[in-house]
Amino acid sequence: MTTAASPRYTGKRHRLAKPELLAPAGNLEKLKFAVHYGADAVYIGGQKYGLRSGAGNFTFEEMKEGVEFAARYGAKVFVATNIYAHNEDIAGLEDYLRHLQEAGIAAIIAADPVIIETAQRVAPKLEVHLSTQQSTLNWQAVKFWKDEGLPRVVLAREVSLEEIAQIKANVDIEIEAFIHGAMCSSFSGRCVLSNHFTDRDSNRGGCSQSCRWKYDIFEEDKPMFGTEEDKFTMGSKDLCMLADIPDLIEAGIDSFKIEGRMKSVHYVATVVNAYRQAIDSYMADPEHYELKQEWLDDINKAANRPLNSGFFYDTPGPEDHIYEPEEKPAPYDFAGVVLSYDASTGLAVVQQRNHFKPGQEVEFFGPKGTFFKQIVGPITDEKGILLEAARHPLQTIVFKTDYAVQPMDMMRKRVRL
CATH class of the missing domain: 2.40.30.10 (Translation factors)
Known part of the structure; x- marks a missing residue:
């Protein structure tokens, strides 16, 4: 039995407001399934300025169709414009943001101040949500972005539930947090391994997931491991907070974000469906809420890697990383x-x-x-x-x-x- 007084989180508890369930959508089909299976909002990528250049991504016409479909369910569509821009990326930015506004996009997710400022200036109907790429960890930083006119901050994955509760106690702003999906081995995605190894810029959408490769240890050009099985990765286990829905809600998180624009339609639908049931069940009767085994079973049917609770309760240790060949938990x-x-x-x-x-x-x-x-x-x-x-x-x-x-x-x- 999981109740509103879950023993894992002992910090200050906030209002019981129903959180937004925010799902990834790498293409139009995934958007439709995410919304149909219960997402309150979806986040997508356009043809430019996003960090998932390998996803299907959306044309402006597809965005309009996606917005119209989502509206039939009362859902919203956000667009990730979360690259860190170089000089050559700025050309065309104003027109791109205007087109997003014309397509009916509710908000962009941005990290680069030039993208944030430009959106506020040329597309004022677009909300600007601060991306997790800004690695925001404390309430003073959150207040800074609120003072800059942003209504929502997507926190760094490295923030704990105790810290989230403190942020909510000090700043009246919407907080979005990742609650399911892949974790980055670097600090909230600020990685340059891919840049150095493959000449693909992680912070402009080209991450080659170098942390998932197999590595060996060498001493003076002599390998210390002898077999393929001995090689290791630097990858983290995936995040899954389904068992801790009461804690997430009562810490005051406004939007529960699922990672995975590169994942399959089946993954998106399965994960959204499980979280939708858990959230609705808890909000309907917090005192008698019970975590159902079938929800956890469904998550495991779509999981790509072993799962853990990330930084929400403590700092991940060796047991939270995938050093050895991983067992596939989704048969x-x-x-x-x-x-x-x-x-x-x-x-x-x-x-x-x-x-x-x-x-x-x-x-x-x-x-x-x-x-x-x-x-x-x-x-x-x-x-x-x-x-x-x-x-x-x-x-x-x-x-x-x-x-x-x-x-x-x-x-x-x-x-x-």
Whole structure:
């Protein structure tokens, strides 16, 4: 049982205000799934000025479509403009920010003062949220940015819950904090390993994740380790605060941010769905809130790395890093997404996302309560031709489901280890 008086956090408790659930969206499809599965807001990247140049990213037309879709659910869209700009990056900045405002974007996430000042000057309808790249750790720094006209600060990942509560006690401003996803081995993303090793600038969107590579130790050009298994990484375990939702809410965090614009549609939908249920359950009845095992199970079905609680309760130690070859905690693959369902026949039309075939056990889940397992029976293509397996990406497959499903429900399968 997890209650409002969770013993892990003993600091000052604040108002019970329902936090925003903020999800990543690397492309338009991910945006739609994030919102459909319960995100109150999503953050995306445009074609310039963002730190995920490898994500699908959005054109202005896609932004407009995303904003319109989100608005139907009462959700907002933010755009990451969080690079540290060099001289050559400044050309075109004013026009870019004006286009974001015209597209209906609610806010930008920025770190560079020139981007912040320019947005305030040329696109005043855009809120400016301070990026975690500014490594903001204390309430005086937060107050500085409030005095500069910013309504929200995204804190550094290295801030504890005790420090967050102190910030909220001293500054009346929205606080956003990462509560799930990858952690950077450097200080809130301020890394230059990628620059030196690959000539890809981490702070202009080109990080090659050098901390995840395998390393060896040498002494006078002689390797100290002899086998591939002995090599180590510098990577951190991923952050997961699902078990600590009461503490996060009562510390006064206004926006719960999930990392992962490069992650899959399945990852985004699964993680958002789990946090949405936990937040809503706690807010409905804090005194009798109970952390459900199925929420944790779902997170583990989408996890890419082992999980921990980051800096929220203490400083991470060796046990919070991945030095040895990591065990994959997610033995599930995203197998398909429901396109439609005919209640009179029990037939579901599913778009294939990974190979599956009759006789396999699959699991359906969705944001409106869909959750069941079944063995796949006979499958056909959309013309009714019987198939031995669903082999082709995005192939339309038709088969009976044991229970009713809805469009945008997902189907996954257990991976044979």
